[in-house]
Amino acid sequence: MLPNQTFTDHLLRSASESPRTLSERAYLAVRQDIVQGRLAPGERLRVEHLKDRYAVGAGTLREALALLVSDALVTVEGQRGYRVAEISLADLKDLTDTRVMLETEALRQSIRLGDARWESDLTQAFAALTDAEQQPGGLEHQRWEVANKRFHEALISAHRSPWSKHLLGLLYRHGERYRHVAIRMGATQAVHRDVHDEHARIYTAAIARQEARAALALEAHIRLTCDILVQQAANHPPPAQPSGAELGLAA
Numbered sequence: 001m002l003p004n005q006t007f008t009d010h011l012l013r014s015a016s017e018s019p020r021t022l023s024e025r026a027y028l029a030v031r032q033d034i035v036q037g038r039l040a041p042g043e044r045l046r047v048e049h050l051k052d053r054y055a056v057g058a059g060t061l062r063e064a065l066a067l068l069v070s071d072a073l074v075t076v077e078g079q080r081g082y083r084v085a086e087i088s089l090a091d092l093k094d095l096t097d098t099r100v101m102l103e104t105e106a107l108r109q110s111i112r113l114g115d116a117r118w119e120s121d122l123t124q125a126f127a128a129l130t131d132a133e134q135q136p137g138g139l140e141h142q143r144w145e146v147a148n149k150r151f152h153e154a155l156i157s158a159h160r161s162p163w164s165k166h167l168l169g170l171l172y173r174h175g176e177r178y179r180h181v182a183i184r185m186g187a188t189q190a191v192h193r194d195v196h197d198e199h200a201r202i203y204t205a206a207i208a209r210q211e212a213r214a215a216l217a218l219e220a221h222i223r224l225t226c227d228i229l230v231q232q233a234a235n236h237p238p239p240a241q242p243s244g245a246e247l248g249l250a251a
Contacts, residue, residue, distance in 0.1 A: 026056045026064035034073050034084055035177045037184055045074065045082040071170060073177075089233055092178050096226040099171040103222065104215040106156040106164050111211040114158035119207060125154035126203045133196045145176070151199065155206060155218070179225050185232055193224065 030050070033039045051061045065082050068074035075083050110118065125147070132147040152172060156165065198221040205214035 022056050022060045023063040023067075026054050026061055027067045029054050030061075030064055031068060031071070031073060031173070034068070035173065036180050037177075039084050041084055041087045043084045045084065047081070071173065073173070087178065087181065089230060092226050092229060095171060095174050095178070096223055099168065099175060100219050100222050102164055102171070103152075103156065103168055104219050106159040106161070106168065107206065107218055108211045108215055109160070110156045110158040111206055111209055111214060113160065118154075118158040121157060122151075122154045122203065122207060125151045126199065129199060130196065133199075149176075151203075155202065175222070175225065178229060182225055182229050182232070185229075193228075198224070 030039070030045075039045070045065060047058050047061050047065075051058050054061060054064075056064075065074055065076075069076050069082070073085050075085050077083060114122075129144075129147040129151045132141070132144040135141060135143060149172065153165075156168065159165065198217070201217040202214055202221060205211075205217055
């Protein structure tokens, strides 16, 4: 049975949306700091320190951390407390393969089942994403983050599997974390990548109901961040004693 909606709603909410409770506010803030690397992989999360940083009580913060454990962004070590989940190339490859498997099939199903409302919502999401991609700051701007997530959600919105959407929401968040790693490492600047063209290829094929072409375009789009980081790690192997968060990307 899929976890109840109260439990899963937090996966679907964006950091730009207004939180409904103090624990949700803390959850969104800590999640954003993990995804964007302000809290480093493996970093100890001390409740007594973080409650002041996020301006909430210890109990509220623990509720937020418990949600992040369910997201696999935070690990709990018995009586030793919480840590930010580690990152690795092995994890990235597994994440990428699993997301490709689930999301391309969800897109195929969505194309088959989508009605005029699906087409309209997808067209609006693509237009908003295109506009965001043309703004200063490009892919590093929060507006683009929100528009990109909504575009990917619109692509598969006609798929009827709540489990697929739940799992893809979780996988998307972890993929976003690795994308920020790529940005901080300068990996995205080392490779010429036209993200708008990638999105346009997916949208054009989807709206034309060309499910095989749309799935192939989506797979290439998802895999590229993984390929870029693998190449970056191969060209710049971490030292024997890594000190930065990105240096956790060992195979």
